[in-house]
Amino acid sequence: MEKEKLELNDLADAILPWYYTHQRELPWRQDRDAYHIWVSEIMLQQTRVEAVKGYYNRFMEALPTVADLANASDARLSKLWEGLGYYSRVRNLHKAAQVIMEKHQGVFPKEYEEIIALPGIGPYTAGAVCSIAFNQKTPAVDGNVLRLWSRLTNDFRAVDQPAFRKDATAALKAIYPQNAGDFTQALMELGATVCGPDKAPDCGRCPCASFCKAHQLGTAQELPVRLPKKQRRIEYKTVFVLHAKDLYAISKRPAKGLLAGMWQFPNTDGFLSPTEAVDYLQKQNIRVENITKEVERTHIFTHIQWNMRCYYLDVGGVLPNLHWRTLEQIRSEEALPTAFRIFLPDEKQAPA
Ligand code: SF4
Known part of the structure; x- marks a missing residue:
């Protein structure tokens, strides 16, 4: 096929052969x-x-x-x-x-x-x-495909606007080939790798270079355009890793909201000083014997950032209103989300 005759209608002819020879081996691609x-x-x-x-x-x-x-x-x-x-x-x-x-x-x-x-x-x-x-002709337009499409068509509208996704989906639907499943995966694969997000598009290796508008016009690196990101809300937390008799306290998060129903280390809003932390725990009927360590970590969710100060404390006795587990149990049996797992004591450093 002569280069100058290639149009977006020929997209499938260009990317399917590329996909068949360049696709990554992934566990979920073993069958359909x-x-x-x-x-x-x-x-x-x-x-x-x-x-x-x-x-x-x-x-x-x-x-x-x-x-x-x-x-x-x-x-x-x-x-x-x-x-x-x-x-x-x-x-x-x-x-x-x-x-x-x-x-x-x-x-x-x-x-x-x-x-x-x-x-x-x-x-x-x-x-x-x-x-x-x-094998139905149903486009699957994710971030990779949006980026690829914005470059192929040199479209400077924001890709995160619904109208862009709608137009890309309709345009792709109109050019779907018979082997629809392969085409879907080829688009995703090209967008994830050659026309990827982390570095400049690798147009020299791209099967679409001869008809990609952004490549022809030298605008590929300016695309995709995105709407300005909303600032993340920053929240401060104090986390308590309470230790007594080789056991550690965990509690359940509320059934609704962020990390709903997951386990957590007990925590409270705000950054507490060591004295405030001890006072706070005393009010919960937890008698602190010793603060063994203090660390600060940040955990980022999509719209929220938690800035966390964590105290590791030896406490006098196992309180019934918390759940007490060994480190091994927490590691192997309970689902502790990453926001709290980052505070799991190292087995070697755990108090005896
Ligand atoms: S030619 Fe370059 S910009 Fe265009 S689709 Fe291929 S890698 Fe992306």
């Missing part, structure tokens, strides 16, 4: 099972591919079918998801699996409208599952 595609796509939201691989393999080993997921306990799911963040994702996976068992007799639905009706599934995931698992 809808359950595998669904779980991997949910895990990949806001999370890097390298971080997801281990979680995905463990999850599939523990829960190989939709029925296993539907029947899993909340505690088991939280543990399998521990450290991956955005925990509402796994709660929605659980709910959706139960809907599939009840409404679809345990068989993953094939129709886009049925898939998007499941909890936690939006247009992106529905498009990905429909096209990859069932």
Whole structure:
């Protein structure tokens, strides 16, 4: 095909051969099972591919079918998801699996409208599952595809505006080839790697270089345009790692809100001085014998930043209103989100 004749209509002809020879080997690309595609796509939201691989393999080993997921306990799911963040994702996976068992007799639905009706599934995931698992012409437009599309078309509108996504989805839908699942994955792969987010686009290796408008006009590095980010709200917390008789205190977070229902180390709002920390704990009927360590850490959520000061304290006795566990139990049995896991004492340094 002569270069000058290539247009966006020829996108599939350009990127499918590239995808067949350059795609990365990923655990969820071993087959086209809808359950595998669904779980991997949910895990990949806001999370890097390298971080997801281990979680995905463990999850599939523990829960190989939709029925296993539907029947899993909340505690088991939280543990399998521990450290991956955005925990509402796994709660929605659980709910959706139960809907599939009840409404679809345990068989993953094939129709886009049925898939998007499941909890936690939006247009992106529905498009990905429909096209990859069932070879339907349903675009899956994620951040990688938005970036790629803005460059291919030299579109300087903000990619995070709904109108951009809508137009990109409609334009892609019009040019979908027969092998729809491969095309979806090829777009994602090219956007994630060659036309990637972390460095300048590697146009010299790109199968679209001959018809990419931004490459032709020398504007690729100015794209994509994004709306200005909202400032994160900063919150201050004081965290207590309470230690007594080889046990550590954890408590449950409220059932609603950030990290809902997860375990945490006891904590309170604001930065407390050592004296204020001891006073605060005394008011909770916790008698402090000794502060053994103090550290400060930051944990960033999408819209909130926690600046945390953590005190490690030996306390006089195990209080019944908290849950007391050994370090080994916390590590292996309880789901402690990263915001608190960063304060887990090192086994070697833990007080005897
Ligand atoms: S030619 Fe360059 S800017 Fe255009 S799609 Fe390929 S890598 Fe991205």
